[in-house]
Amino acid sequence: MITPPAGQLIAVPLQHPPQVVSLGFGLHGVRDRVEHWLLPELYALHIYDWHGSLKIGAVVHPIRPGDLSLIPPGTPMEYRYSGPSPHLYAHFRLTGGASSIEIPTVQPLGPLASEFRRRLGAVSSTDDRAQTSAAVWALLWEAAARRREPEPPAGDQHAAVVTAVGYIERNLAGPLRVSVIARHALVSPSHLNRLFHATHGISVSTYIRDQRAERAAHLLRDTTQTISSVAASVGMPDLQAFNKFCRSRLGAPPSRLRPQSDRSKP
Incomplete structure (x- = not known):
């Protein structure tokens, strides 16, 4: 119990x-x-x-x-x-x-x-x-x-940023276009980028790449999910592209980011 x-x-x-x-x-x-x-x-x-x-x-x-x-x-x-x-x-x-x-x-x-x-x-x-x-x-x-991630204080972020971040989180496994995200947030793509720069110091596209890198690192290091499944979970089902992404953003190919006992899993 x-x-x-x-x-x-x-x-x-x-x-x-x-x-x-x-x-x-x-x-x-x-x-x-x-x-x-x-x-x-x-x-x-x-x-x-x-x-x-x-x-x-x-x-x-x-x-x-x-x-x-x-x-x-x-x-x-x-x-x-x-x-x-x-x-x-x-x-x-x-x-x-x-x-x-x-x-x-x-x-x-x-x-x-x-x-x-x-x-x-x-x-x-x-x-x-x-x-x-x-x-x-x-x-x-x-x-x-x-x-683990408390809600931001009221008024701390623009409503469009909160909406956009939620949309990105829910759709990280699929294609994400700034124009579509902005439409859901009810602002123009250029205005959404300005809001992201003001709130996060980066563009929407960079924020998406950061979130994909963070989730990929977590799934590779902390779960038994296969590398191909992890790649699909972060919106990069092309394993060659995912391998290149991990080398660039995480400093190593996916197989090297796994715990030693899991490195044989494709």
């Missing part, structure tokens, strides 16, 4: 992909307004679309649409519903590793909620275990990243 510590943060081993046992859509609160749950051996990840509360130990968390919870195995949960309460869920196992990442048991996803729902919902009906595992693994890492 893993008990969430004070402050409701849990240490989660994310070095290896999860073994997803069940994933799909749930509906509660139709008959009973209070339910008690416990999964003895599985983690539970939920993305909520309802108002109510979740009690973990002595701590009661208000639940709102767009909140995400991650509950470790063996943790008693008490849910209180205000009516029919739908959510997306994933139940999975995680194997231990040398280190763990702290993730809140409950956190608001804010503007990322719809994107998290879309990505989890997209694999809810697939029989491809590798695809399901990869989707849940990616969401867990992003939930951990939100924990």
Whole structure:
């Protein structure tokens, strides 16, 4: 049994992909307004679309649409519903590793909620275990990243920069064009570049390359994801181009950035 510590943060081993046992859509609160749950051996990840509360130990968390919870195995949960309460869920196992990442048991996803729902919902009906595992693994890492990177103070960044950064983060695996990012941020490409220079000291394109380099370095050094999968995850499925990018931005080819035991993985 893993008990969430004070402050409701849990240490989660994310070095290896999860073994997803069940994933799909749930509906509660139709008959009973209070339910008690416990999964003895599985983690539970939920993305909520309802108002109510979740009690973990002595701590009661208000639940709102767009909140995400991650509950470790063996943790008693008490849910209180205000009516029919739908959510997306994933139940999975995680194997231990040398280190763990702290993730809140409950956190608001804010503007990322719809994107998290879309990505989890997209694999809810697939029989491809590798695809399901990869989707849940990616969401867990992003939930951990939100924990490590506090929200900027109100007024600290222009709204267009905040929107653009969120769009880049969600779409790093695909092609990213400044014109498209600017359209989502509701400003012109030239104005967005000026805002990025004022906020980050670099252009939008340089920011994108920096983010790709940072994510590639993390995935190569800290996970068991294959090099070809890492390349695709940062928007460079061409392995020759990815190799050149790593040499230029990270100082070594991808194979040299891996832990010694993983260097044989293509």
